[in-house]
Amino acid sequence: MKTKQARHHLYHLAHRLTFSAILVFAVVLGFSFPVAHAAPHTAVLSDNLSQAYLDVAYVATVSTDGNPYWAAQSFTTQSSDYVITSVALRLSKTSGTSGTYAVQIYTVSGGKPGTKVADVAANANAGTLSDFTPGSSSPIVSFTGLSIALSPSTSYYLVVRPMTLSGMVTWDYTNSTSGIGFPSNFSGSQNNGVTWSDPATDMPQQMQIVADVPPCISTGSTAWSSSGTWSCGHVPNGTEQVTISTGHTVLLTGNVTQNSALTLNGDVNTTASYVLTLGSSASVTGAGDVIGTVRRTNPGTGSALQFNNRYTTINFATAPTQMDLKLTKSAPSGLDRAIGRYYTLTPTGSVSATIQLAYLAGEVPGAPFNEVNNALWRYNGSRWVLQGGMVNTTNHYVSLAGVDTFSDWALSDSGSPTAVTLASFKANAPSFDLGAWLRSWFNR
Structure with a gap:
């Protein structure tokens, strides 16, 4: 079954068999070459669906020796993308076909299909397929919705085989070996997968296989730069999703760039020496923090960019060429009743922005601290200056628009500050200007 003539022989064989005793299959997989990511965490391993239609392959449940026929096409995972998320084939059926077929993934053994490792579809309903139209591409x-974790940089076969099928299922093929991941090997079996034909690369079946990048999950409070820190077995390459597990603090031993999802169930500590740079495709989720410096370079305008945690x-x-935001997890000196953290904002270039600085619920001081009155304070080089802002007591952050001066910023409920200055703070009541009253009082 490795040549065009062999496949046409199978076609004529299928038509000679009793209609109720026939089953048809064909499956595709592509040999993977490095390809551009279709999305930040997705790669197409194999795709020739857009190649010109040539004909269809018929795979029968019963051949001349009374055995069923299975079909297989190979594909290869990438070094980082190896969790299969979707498979697409051009399939149809002859009128009256019923029953089920399976789409499965097999290892490669001696260049041929080896043993099954996963089901793409264990019992797919052939009755839902469109009827075959001669000369036309199948739908x-x-x-x-798949999540089939395979090994990286490894070849597999996609196998289509009959289960309870009665009738024929057709699978389109092309005479083009172009497409992502092609050419790749085709093989067939006429004895329930016991033996397989020698692989061939001509006239591949039409298919698409899409894979995702599994997250690199921390396994302990160790160095980011150590492969042993990560469940993926290697240091994240910057485009892979990274998850810091609950209770872990992963330490930077050098500068790191992350341009993918960063899930902070635990913490990252950049230490005093290094910087975590978040790329334009990076996002931050989870309840943890990046302790130390997070950098954004050439940030855009008009959308909120995350820094040290999901709500910061x-x-x-007006965007700078670079913005560094350093989180120090200790109470700021000289400001009473402050949250146990402060931020240092350091732009390169002119800036005007809305800033939102977050804190953890466990960092809120006890009475008499009142979180409803929590506000932002900026250190001007000699004292803390009250800036105000809008507090969110559910997600625990304070935001302030129109900020164009940067240094150390802290959070306090405005109670009993030491060595502070007030900056335009108004009470909610429209008839009473608290800032004006306080300035008048202090100027006595």
Whole structure:
């Protein structure tokens, strides 16, 4: 079954068999070459669905020796993308076909299909396929919502085999070996997968296989730069999703750039020497922090960019060429009743922005601290200056618009500050200007 003539022989064989005793299959997999990511965490391993239609392959449940026929096409995972998320094939059926077929993934053994490692579809309903129209491409049938973890940089076969099928299922093939991941090997079996034909690369079946990047999950409070720190077995390459597990603090021993999802169930500590740079595709989730310096370079305007945690953001109206935001997890000196953290904002270039600085619920001091009155304070080089802001007591952050001066920023409920200055703070009541009253009082 490795040549065009062999496949046409199978076609004629299928038509000679009793219609109720026939089953048809065909499956595709592509040999993977490095390809551009279709999305930040997704790669197409194999895709020739857009190649010109040539004909269809018929795979029968019963051949001349009374055995069923299975079909297989190879594909290869990438070094980082190896969790299969979707498979698509061009499939149809002859009128009256019923029953089920399976789409499965097999290892490669001696260049041929080896043993099954996963089901793409254990019992797919052939009755839902469109009827075959001679000379026309079959519709694309997609199997989505998958999460099949394979090994990186490894070849596999996608196998289509009959289960309870009665009738014929057709699978389109092309005479083009172009497409992502092609050419790749085709093989067939006429004895329930006991033996397989020698692989061939001509006239591949039409298919698409999409894979995702599994997250690199921390396994302990060790160095980011150590492969042993990560469940993926290697140091994250910057485009892989990274998850810091609950209770872990991963330490930077050098500068790191992360341009993918960063889930902070635990913490990252950049230490005093290093910087974690978040790229334009980076996002931050989870309840943890990046302790130390987080950098954004050439940030855009008009959207909130995350920094040291999911709720610490800056929305630039005028953007700098670089913004560093350093989180220190200790109470700021000289400011009473302060949250046990402060931020140092250091832009390169002119800035105007809305800043939102977050804190953890466990960092809120006890009475007489009142979180409803929590506000932002900026250190001007000699004292803390009250800036105000809008507090969110559910997600625990304070935001302030129109900020164009940067240094150390802290959070306090405005109670009993030591060595402070007040900056335009108004009470909610429209008839009473608290800031004016306090200035008048202090000027006596």
